[in-house]
Structure formats: structure tokens, C-alpha cells
Amino acid sequence: MFVIKKYSAIILACSLAVGLTSSIQAEAKPTTVKIKRFKNCTALNRVYKGGVARSAHVRNKGGKTHYKPFVSKALYDANRRSDRDKDYIACER
Known part of the structure; x- marks a missing residue:
């Protein structure tokens, strides 16, 4: 035993x-992510349906979204101008 x-x-x-x-x-x-600057949110959402978040801890200030955003600080920084509500999520849907 x-x-x-x-x-x-x-x-x-x-x-x-x-x-x-x-x-x-x-x-x-x-993880390697190709850093690309997109022309507008339509082009960004073709690749990243939920948009791009700066970190995993940010929360959407707008309403309910349908898709979860992709998290990448470098990709967000390249497309920061597309974040109209300044919640650190660019082109959220």
C-alpha cells in the first residue's frame, strides 16, 4: 500500500x-503581426472584424459590439486615428 x-x-x-x-x-x-496602416475602418474590418484593441484590458465605451477585437499595441498605434471615441479600440464593430 x-x-x-x-x-x-x-x-x-x-x-x-x-x-x-x-x-x-x-x-x-x-506572436508576429504584420503592422499595416489601413486607409479606413472598412479596410481594417475586412481583416480584423472586431477592430483592433491596444490591450486586452480595455473596454468599449460605445454600445454592445458583435465581435471581439484583435489585441495588438503596435497595430493599434499604427491605426490610432481610426479610434474616434478614444477608448483604445480602433474600428470596433
């Missing part, structure tokens, strides 16, 4: 260690 508990504790510890290292490696991969 003691041997079974010992082996199950070892297996559990190993699986937790493997799970933690794989989640750390998944977060370390940077």
Missing part, C-alpha cells in the same frame, strides 16, 4: 512539472 502511494505521488509530481514547463514554453513564443 505504501509503495502505491509513493509511486502515485512521484507520477503526480512529474506530470505537474511537465505541465508547468509546457505552459511556460507556450507563453514564451512571441
Whole structure:
């Protein structure tokens, strides 16, 4: 009985260690987004239906939106002029 508990504790510890290292490696991969300045919101919404948000923590000041915005600080900064209500989401729909 003691041997079974010992082996199950070892297996559990190993699986937790493997799970933690794989989640750390998944977060370390940077995402590459081509930074493009769009002519207007129609052109931006063809590529990003929900618009572009500066960070994941910003909230829409307008009404209810139908799509979730894509989050990219660099892409938002390139298209900042399209954010009419200054809520850090450009061309939200």
C-alpha cells in the first residue's frame, strides 16, 4: 500500500512539472503581426472584424459590439486615428 502511494505521488509530481514547463514554453513564443496602416475602418474590418484593441484590458465605451477585437499595441498605434471615441479600440464593430 505504501509503495502505491509513493509511486502515485512521484507520477503526480512529474506530470505537474511537465505541465508547468509546457505552459511556460507556450507563453514564451512571441506572436508576429504584420503592422499595416489601413486607409479606413472598412479596410481594417475586412481583416480584423472586431477592430483592433491596444490591450486586452480595455473596454468599449460605445454600445454592445458583435465581435471581439484583435489585441495588438503596435497595430493599434499604427491605426490610432481610426479610434474616434478614444477608448483604445480602433474600428470596433
